[in-house]
Amino acid sequence: MSSSILSIGSSALAVAQAGLSTTSHNISNASTPGFSRQEIIQASSQAQATGAGYMGQGVQVTTVRRIYNDFLTRQLTDVQSSSSQLDSYQSNISKLNNLLADPASGLSPAMQDFFSGVNAVANNPANTASRQAMLSNAQSLVSRLQSMQNSFDAVRQGVESQMSASVDSINSYATQIAQINDAISKSELSNNGQTANDLRDQRDLLISDLNKEIKATVVRQDDGAYNVFVGNGQSLVIGNQASSLVTLRDPSDGNRLQIGFRLSGVTMRLNDSSISGGTLGGLLSFRTASMDAAQNTLGQIALGLAGSFNAQHHLGVDQNGIPGGDFFKIVQPTAIANSANGGSATLAVNISDYSALTTSDYQVAYDGSNYSITRLSDQTVQTASSLPASMDGIDFGLGSGSLAAGDTFLIRPTLNGAGSIGVAISDTRKIAAAAPISTNAPGSNLGSGKISAGSVDASYLGTPLSTPINLAYNLGSNTLSGFPLASVTVNSGGTLTTYAPGAPVAFVADASYSVNGMSFSLSGNPANGDQFSIAPNTSGTGDNRNALLLAGLQTQNVLGGGTTSFQTGYAQLTSQVGNKAREIQTSSLAQNKLLEQANAAVQGMSGVNLDEEAANLLRYQQAYQAAGKVMQIAGTLFDTLLSLGR
C-alpha cells in the first residue's frame, strides 16, 4: 500500500519537476525571438482496478505543448511582408525626397541663377563680364544637374546592392528552412510524433524573417515539413531541398539588375512585377514606380532646357557676326541592343524635338519586315516599314550592322538626361545675343513709314539671309516690291493673306509681314519710292534681341509639348516624389500599426508573461512540496509497519 503511495508521490514529484523545468524554460526564453511559451499537459495515470473500484495511480506528463496559433502566425507573416516592403520603399524614397528638398541644393536656384546670367547678357550684351557670368552660371547649372544625376545614380546603385543583399538573405533563409524541415521530420519521427516545439519555433521565425525579404507562401506537409513558394509560385523550399534566387543583368538593358530563380542548374528570369512583398518587393517597386519616373522627369527637364535653349541660340548671331552654334552639348541617348539579338545592328537615336519629349522609355522591335516602336509607359505602338521613323520627338534610325527578325532595342531617352548635358562654348564672344537680321528705313525716305526691328523663327535657318532685301513702296498701286522669291504672309490684325512668290505685296499699315522665316511690321504712311531694308546683322555688339528671347524661355511653356515650364516641371517632380513619399509614409505607419497588432495578438497567445510564470513557479513548487509530503507520509507509514514488530 505504502509503496503505491510512494510511487504516486514520486509521479507527482516528477510532474511538478517537469512543470518547474518548463516554467524555467519559459522564463529563460522570455525574450528569445520567435519563442512560443510551453506548458506541460498532465493527466492522471491509468487507475488500478480493485474490488473496491478503480484506485488512482498518480499523475503523468502527457506532452509538452507549445501555445501556438497557426492563423495568428500566418497573419503576422503576411503583415510583416507588406510592412517590410513599405519600409524599404520608404527608406529609399526618402533619399530622393531629401535630395529634392533642400532649397539651396535643389535644381531651382541653379536654374534661376542661369537665367539671371542670361538676363545680364540681355541687359548688357556688349559687356564681357555679363557674358562670362552667363557662361559660369550655365556651367554651375550643368554641374548641379550632373550632381543630381550622380545622387540619383547612387540611390539606384544602393537599390541594386540592397537587392543583392536581400537575395543573399533569402537564399540563406531558404537553406536554413530546408535544414530545419529535415531536422523536424527526423526528430518527430524518432520521438513518437511528439512535436519538436523549439525547432518549430525556430522555423516559424525563419519564415517570418524570409517574409521580411520577400512575400513567401507556406504549404504545410503531413510530415511536418514546410514547402515555401515565392514569386509566381517558384518553389524556394521543398522538404529538405532548397533552391535559390540569383541576381542577373537585364538582357534588354545590361546596366539593370534583375532577379532570377535557379532550380537544379536552370535559371529562369522573374519579372519585377511578379515579386511582391518584403524588402525585395519594396526595392523593385521603388525602382520602377519612383526612381525611374523621377529620374526620367529630371532628364526631361534637363534635355528640354538644353535643347530648346540651343534651338533659340541657333537663331541668333554671336559677337563675331556668325550664327549661334550649340550653347549646350547634348549627348544623344543610346539604343541598347537586347543581348539576345540575332543581328549585329545598332540603332542611331536622335532627339529632334525636345519639347515633345516624354518621360517614357521606348522599345524598337523588328519582326523581319516591319519595325514597331513602343512607348513603354502606355504601350502605344507605332509601326513603320522602314527606319528612320519618329515618335514623340525622337528619330529612330538605323546605325550600322544587320538586323535579324525578333531583334529588340531599348531606348531610355531621358533616364540619363541630366548627366548628358554640358556647356558647349567657352568663348564669351560666341554667345549669340543678337538677332540675325537688322532692319532700316533710310533717312532719305520722305514718308513717315517705319519698320520694326524684326524677328526670325526656326524656319529662317533653312533660308538664311545672305544679301540685304530692299523693299520699295509704290504709292500708285499701294504695294511693296523687292521681296525675295518666296511666299509672303501678311498678318493684319489676325487676318492672314498669303502672296505667291514674286507677286507684289499690298501695303497694310501696322501689319506684320513674314517671309523666309523673318517677320517684321511696317507702320506709318510711306511716300512713293520709300525704301525699307532688311539686312543680315553682322555687327550688332549691343543687340540683345536674341538674348531677350533666350531669357524668355525661363517662363515659356516648353516641356510636354508646350504645356509646362522648366520651373513648373521641377515643381511637379518635387510634388510627385513628395506625394509618393508621403503616401508611403502614411501606409507604412498604418501597416506598422497592423504589424504591432498582429504581433500583440501572437504575443498575447504565445508570449511569456513573467508574472504568470512566477505564479506557475509557485504552483509547481507547492505541488512539489505536497508530493514530497506524500512521500514523507508514505515513509512514516512504512515506519509504522516496521515498528509493529518491536
Place this chain on the structure above:
Amino acid sequence: MRISSIMMYNMAVARINDQQSALARTQQALSTGRRINVPSDDPIGAASALTVSGADAQNDQFTSNRSGAKSTLSEEDGILQGVTELIQNVQAAVITARNGTLSDKDRGFIAEDLRGQLDQLLGLANSKDGTGNYFFSGYQSQTAPFSATGSSAQYSGDSGSRRLQVAAGQQLAVGDSGQDVFQNIRSGNGTFTTSAVATNTGSGLVSAGSVVSPASLTRHDYQINFSVVAGVTTYSVLDSTTSTTLSSGNPYTSGNAISFDGLQFNVSGSPASGDQFKLAPSPNQSLFQTVSDLIKVLGTPATGVAGTASLHNGLTAVHSALDNALDNILTVRASVGSRLNQLDALDAVGSDLHLQYQQTLSSLQDTDYNAALSTFSQQQLSLEAAQKSFAKVMGLSLFTYL
C-alpha cells in the same frame, strides 16, 4: 487580454520612440522656422513654394532689369538735356544773327562760336554709358555713332534700340537710336521746304510756310517764277514734278499769302524779275547738317540787297530746322520721361508683388510658432508621461515578492 512581458516592454519602447520622433519633428520645425523640411511634409505646399519662390526670383530679376533701365534712361535724359540747351543756344545765335546792324565780321564771330557748339554736339551724340557702350549707336554699342565729315556728321550706328524685359510680358526700350534722335529730322516746316534760288538778285524773302489742307497735298516740287514788267511784279507757279504751270500772271503784293495744292507761304520784299523760289517735300536733315548750314550761311558775306536776302532766307530755313530739331529732341525726352514713369509704376507693382510672394511663401512654408510651441509642450508632456509610466510598469513584477 493576455500580455506577454516582452510585448509590454516593446510596446512601451515603441510609444516612447513615436513620441520622441514627433517631438523631434516639432523641434526641427521650431529651430529651422520651416514647416516643410522635406517635400513629403506637404507635397502640394512644397511644389507651390517652389513655384512661388521661382516667381519671386523672376520678379527680383525684373527689378534689377528695371534699375539698369532706369539708370541708362536717366543718363540718356541728362545728355538730351545738354542737347536741348545746345539747340537753344544755337537758336539764340540765329536771332542775334538776324540783327541788321551786324557786320560780316560779327557774323563770322558767331560762326566761330557755333563751330565750338557743333563739336560739343558731336561729343554729346557720342556719349558712352557707365559700361562703355555708346548711347546712340543702336545695336552697335561698341561703334562711335557719329563721325565728323567736312560739312556734317556721318552716322555709323543702326536703327535698333535695345529693349529690356522690365516686367512679365513687357519690354521697354532703354535707348534711342542716334538716327531717330539726331538724323531723321524733317527740315522746313516738317512737310515742305521753301528756298530762294542762289542766283536771285531781288530782296525777296520767303517764309517757311504751312499746310492749310493736308488732303490736297501732292508731295510735288514747285517753282515760283517772278517777273517784273513795267514796274508790275507778277509771279507764276510751276509744278516741276509734272512740268505743268498751275497759274501765271498772278499779281504780287509783298507779304500776301500764296497758296495752292493745300500749302501756303508768303514772299515779302521786292523780288527782281527772273527771281525764283522753290518748294519741295521736306527731306530729313540731321541736326549736325543744320548747324553746319548755319555756320555756312553766317560765313557767307552779305553783299547788297541780294546778299542780305540770301542771308535772311538761309536763317529762316535754319530757324525752322532748329525748331524741328528741338521738337524732335523734346519728343524723345518726353518718351524717355514716360518710360521712366512707367518704370517707377512697375517698381511699385514689383515691390507689392514681392511682398505678396513673401507672404504666400511664409504662409506656405514657415512654422506657425504659436501652434508649434503649444504642440511642443503637449508632446513633451506626453513623452514624460510615457517615460514615467514605463519606469513604473517595468518595476512591477511578481518576482519582487518571491
